[in-house]
Amino acid sequence: MPSVLTALLCLGLCLNQRISTLKQSFSKPVIWAIPNFMIPKGKPVDIWCQGTHEAVEYRLYFEGSLSDLKIPKAPGLMNKVKFLIPSMTSRTAGQYSCLYRSGELWSKLSDPLDLVVTGMYDTPTLSVHPRPEVISGENVTFYCRLETATSKFFLLKEGRPSRTQHRHGNIQAEFPMGPVTTAHRGTYRCFGSYNNHAWSFPSEPLKLLVTGDIGNTSLVPTDPTSSPDSWDSYFLTTEAGFQKDLALWDHTAQNLFRIGLAFLVLVAIAWLLIIDWLSRKRTQEGASRASQWEFRRRLRTQRPIEQ
CATH class of the missing domain: 2.60.40.10 (Immunoglobulins)
Structure with a gap:
């Protein structure tokens, strides 16, 4: 019995890890800029990267190269971090993307975010x-x-x-x-x-x-x-849509995990019932053999007396 329960526990842990792996592999982070993607020269801009509550590290990439990294201040409570660009220039304008790490696994890169610096030339x-x-x-x-x-x-x-x-x-x-x-x-x-x-x-x-x-x-x-x-209206709407997609994916993954656990519980109950039935059957068969053996022994001991 302990070996069976151990096997079921290992199966549950493997299923949990598999679901978590799928979730982290297919859930891309969301990236957006505040106040918007067009920033006047010299003005600051915040780049937000949103992953999952399990994320323990975020990385920001600029034009394909690592630009900055952040460790969430409250892992498990916050699912996004902020990267600050204190002064927008032609050198900080370009394409940004981000990703996050949960455990030993890294997510996919987010969709690209193109930041534009304005005020570089005369007014058209x-x-x-x-x-x-x-x-x-x-x-x-x-x-x-x-x-x-x-x-x-x-x-x-x-x-x-x-x-x-x-x-x-x-x-x-x-x-x-x-x-x-x-x-x-x-x-x-x-x-x-x-x-x-x-x-x-x-x-x-x-x-x-x-x-x-x-x-x-x-x-x-x-x-x-x-x-x-x-x-800003387009970007706020887009951000809300991405957040809704992430929430939907999290809910789906949680439901899959619950279904998996329920399946394991049913398997464990069925296994225990089968073991109990087999145990009862062996007990009954053993009692039946003992009864037959006792009956035969009595017959053998009674026959000489009758002669």
Whole structure:
């Protein structure tokens, strides 16, 4: 019996370790920046890396090389750490990623986070043709111009920083929108840049108003004109979505572990019942043999007396 229980215990521990290994191998950490991915030159930025409560070490990578590492102050209580960049420059702008360690195992790398430093060049001017107020269906083109020679221009819409458009050009770049709908309404800014991570000052905001096509506004998503703080809305929503995915994965792993333990308990109960049944069967068979032997012995002792 002790050997059976020992085997079951080892099986349970192996199952727990296997589930934990799968969880750590497939659960990527989440990385994001606060206040957002565009940081004015000289301003600080916090890079957050979120893993699991079991994480005992976090590492931050910049352009593929180890940049910093953190040990959680309260392991088991906190599932994220903060990496501080005290002053954003062209040298600290680039692509970041992170990973974490739980026990002896390392997680996969997070999705890349591209940090951009702004304010590196002069301020570009943004204009729109034919005019800022157009009727739905008209062709609209944005023009971003920067007198200081540059190689690339970026056009962003407030509240939709994930949909950045870029065009190459020395002094000016065109951003044709084609026939616009009410979904194009909103406030736009543009930047000039020599690379993907060092941008100029932002242009003055330009508000595009699309009128007409009222009957289809319920079918086309609209973007209300928002304040500069709306640049963060996409990243806050994305962060919440990633956190929800991590929580869902943790819940799934815990359920698998509970199912595994329940299965082990059922196996142990079944094994104990089988052992008990076999023990009772042996006892009954032994008693039956003893009874038969005693009956035969009595017969042998009684036969001479009867003669």
